[in-house]
């Protein structure tokens with residue numbers, strides 16, 4: 001059997017950074033060792049390397065995500081490994097999951113520690129990602145995130161810890177597999193996510209977090225927006241003043257998506273007190289099910305970009 005061809009796409013993040021002794025700051029490293037990896041012991045594959053940009057992931061926008069999507073769609077490789085900063089990794093992974101319609105494995109990885117820190121995890125994460133990308137079992141599973149020897153679906157994974165090596169969690173669904181010395185082993189298959197055929201991504205969609213006593217000050221400023229996502233309380237409830245403002249937005253034609261500020265669980269229209277989820281749903285709010293705010297925002301963005309505003313109630317059913 002011929003060797004698998006893996007495309008590495010390096011985009012930046014801590015996996016390609018180094019701690020500078022003089023300042024103590026962690027910053028991009030031109031000579032970072034990850035970019036030069038073109039062989040993985042024990043993996044029979046050939047590699048192509050692309051480095052379209054080198055940015056920390058807080059600098060990532062949908063423009064870079066679109067550039068990545070194009071590179072992946074153009075490749076003739078058997079699998080793709082993207083290295084990426086961890087702060088927004090789940091967003092790029094989910095964007096690609098929503099918009100790519102290819103069946104080769106696409107695996108995203110990064111590092112929590114830069115290359116010259118003790119216990120640096122970049123190389124081991126890269127190896128684990130390659131083992132996942134060369135596995136026939138990884139095809140048709142949507143975009144996968146591999147961190148800390150664990151395989152997650154882009155749909156469920158989130159960065160749950162700011163600094164731990166085990167920072168990435170898939171709370172309700174759980175990870176879909178693990179990496180061992182022999183390779184990738186899956187114990188579940190993520191449900192297929194709908195693919196959106198996107199056009200322009202020029203939409204303004206802010207994401208707001210709710211809190212006890214939230215008023216209408218911010219929401220009242222958002223009538224010019226193409227959509228608004230609110231991380232509501234619990235199962236999808238808002239304080240009265242915020243709820244009234246959200247309902248005014250809906251009435252003026254702005255789609256409002258309700259996610260939860262809880263780290264796990266789903267939003268549901270349960271409560272009928274003022275601001276309760278049932279009252280929001282009856283007013284036309286869209287419910288994000290188990291998606292967190294940042295992923296609900298990308299789903300709204302890609303749905304609008306694909307010209308499906310009228311179908312939003314079905315897309316967020």
Ligand SMILES: NC(=O)C[C@H](N)C(=O)O
Nearest residue numbers: 013014056057085086087
């Ligand atoms: N661990 C990391 O990669 C964090 C970094 N700030 C980034 O997202 O680029």
